[in-house]
Amino acid sequence: MFKYYFEQIHNVEIWPIISLAIFFTFFIGLLWWVFRMDRSYVDKMSNLPIDEL
Template sequence: MFKHYFEGIQNIEVWPIISLTIFFMFFIGLLIWVFKVDKKYINEMENLPLERPETTNDN
């Protein structure tokens, strides 16, 4: 069904290459960030959901 629609689009074969390139660059950038990020920051973010707020509004 979609084959008929895609046949009329010019240069459609370039979009999968662009999509793969964007994904690959994002993945490599994320890996670089993971290896370069400060471990103190990771530990702080890791424990953030477990920390109790300093001020509570208990009625």
């Protein structure tokens, strides 16, 4: 049923490629941020729930 709707959209085949590129870029950016994160910041954030007790 949805196949007929997608046939009416011009250049519909590009949208899955764009969404995959956005996901891949976000995932790589997130990995880059995690690996470059300062260790003292990670320790501070991990102790945050304990410090409030």
